Amino acid sequence: MLSALLVFSGGVMLVHDIRKNETRVIDFRETAPSAIHEDMLRNFNLNSGLLVGVPGMLSGMHQAHQLYGRIPWKDVVSMAADVAKNGFNVTHDLAEALNKVKNQNVSDAFRALFFPNGQAPLSGLFTRRLDLAAILDAVADKGISEFYAGKLAQEMVAAVQARGGVLTEEDFGNYSTVIQKPAEITYQGHRVMAAPAPHAGVGLITALNILEGYNITSQVPRNKTYHWIAEAVKIALALASGLGDPMFDTSVSEIVDKMLSKPQASLLRQMISDFQAFPVSHYTTSFTMEDGAAAAQVMVMGPDDHIVSVVSSLNKPFGSGIVTSSGILLNSQILDFSWPNKTLSSLPNPHNRVQAGKRPMSFLMPTAVRPAVGLCGTYVAVGSSNGEKALSGITQVLMNVLSSRKNMSDSLAYGRLHPQLEPNTLLVDAEFLEDDVELLQAKGHKVERTEVLSLVEGTRRTNDLIIGVKDPRSADASALTMSMMP
Secondary structure, three states, X not given: OOHXXXXXXXXXXXXXXXXXXXXXXEEOOOEOOOOOOHHHHHHOOOOHHHHOOEOOHHHXXXXXXXXXXXXXXXXXXXXXXXXXXXXXXXXXXXXXXHHHHOOOOOOHHHHHHHOOOOOOOOOOOEEOOHHHHHHHHHHHHHOOHHHHOOHHHHHHHHHHHOOOOOOOXXXXXXXXXXXXXXXXXXXXXXXXXXXXXXXXXXXXXXHHHHHHOOOOOOOOOHHHHHHXXXXXXXXXXXXXXXXXXXXXXXXXXXXXXXXXXXXXXXXXXXXXXXXXXXXXXXXXXXXXXXXXOEEEEEEEEOOOOEEEEEEEEEEOOOOOOOEOOOOOEOOOHHHHOEOOOOOOOOOOOHHHEOOOOOOOOEOOOOEEEEEOOOOOOEEEEEEEOOOOHHHHHHHHHHHHHHHOOOOHHHHHHOOOEEEEOOOOEEEEOOOOOHHHHHHHHHOOOOEEEOOOOOOEEEEEEEOOEEEEEOOOOOOOOOOOEEEOOO
C-alpha cells in the first residue's frame, strides 16, 4: 500500500541465497531520536513531530545493493525517479486512504501534495511526483549522504522540530542498518526463515513449533485444524507482545530462546484442549499491542537463485502527516513503542519502552521457506500487512502450503482467522465458511466476522517454475509467473 510514499519509511528485508544456503536479514527500521524520552510522549497528540523516527529505507536499499547489487546504484535509483517523473496511476488503496483523511485536520503542505484541487484523487487517476523525482535524482547522483547528511536532512529536521519533535541532524548522521541472521526452524522437512527480534518472526516460529506436534497433513480436514491454529497463534501473539530490541535489552534474548524452543512448544501444546478455547491468560501473560501498521510488501524470486521478501511501513497510512518543503512525507514509527498510559487500559510491554537509537517491536514479517535437506522441493516467500494480523495470516498460508499441500493460489484465497487477545474474540474474514464458524463456536470461541484481516502476498518455486500469487482480497497487488526452462 502507498508504495510511492514509502521511499522515506523503514522496513525489513530477508534475502536467502539458495546455492550458498545463506540468509541475511537487513533491518532498516526507523530508530528513536537521541533526545527523546518517555515523558515527552504524554503530549504526542499535540506534537506530531515527536512521532517521527529516523527513516531507514534509503540506507537499507543501499546496504542491500552493496551486498547483492549488479547494476550501478545510480541506475537503480534513477529507475525509481523515472516512475515518479513519467507518472503512475493512483491505486485503489491510496485513493481510499486519502478519502478517509480528507476532512481531518491536516497541514497545508499535506493538502497541497495530496489534494491539489481540493478533492481526494480517484482510483486510476494518472499523476506525477516531480518533487519525489528530484530527490531521487539527487540521491542517484550524490549517494545516500545527500539524504542523511545534506540539505534534505536539515529540511526534515526543521519540519519535525517545527511540530514539537526532537530529531536532529546528528540522528540522521548516526543512522545505520543492522544485518542479522534470521530466526529459523525446521517444520515438517522445510526450513522456515523469518525476521528476528524486535520483529515478530519468532512468533511465527512459535506457532509452527506448537502446530507441528499435531502432525497435520493433507489427510487431515482443514476445518479440523482451525481450533488448533487459533490457540497456537493466540499463544504466539501473547509471547510476541513481550518482544523488544535485543540490542537494548538483554532479557529479550531469553524470551526469544523460549519462543524458538521445540520442548517449550511441546509444553504449550499440552495446555491446549482439543475441545475448549481458553483466554490467553490460561497460557501466558500478554501486553497491549499497538494498532496494525499500514505496510507494503514485495516478494521476488528469479533465475539468480535468490529469494527476497521485503516489508516496509510508515506506521499510519500517512505516517505523521508531516510533509517537508521538498515533498517528503515523514513516518510516525515512534507509535510502535510502548509507554504507560498510552491508552486508558494499556498494559505496556516493558521491553519495548522508547530509548534513544532503539528500534521498536514490529509485526513486519518477511518470511522465506526452503527444503531442509538438499535443493529439491518447495521454495516460498511471503509477507503480510496489517500489524499483528500478519502473524495469523502468514501462519495459515504456510500451513496450507506446507502441511495441507495446497497450491499457492488456494492457500492465499482460503478464509482466515485471527485470535484477538483483548477483547477475547476470534475474528474471521468474509471468505471463512459459516459451517466452520459453527465448529469453532461449539468449542467456545466467541466469533466475529470482519471483511478483511490481512493481505498476504507470496511467491513459490517448484523445479523450474516460479509462481507469483497475489492475495485475491487486494485490489492493487500484482504478480508474475516465470519459467526458467531454456
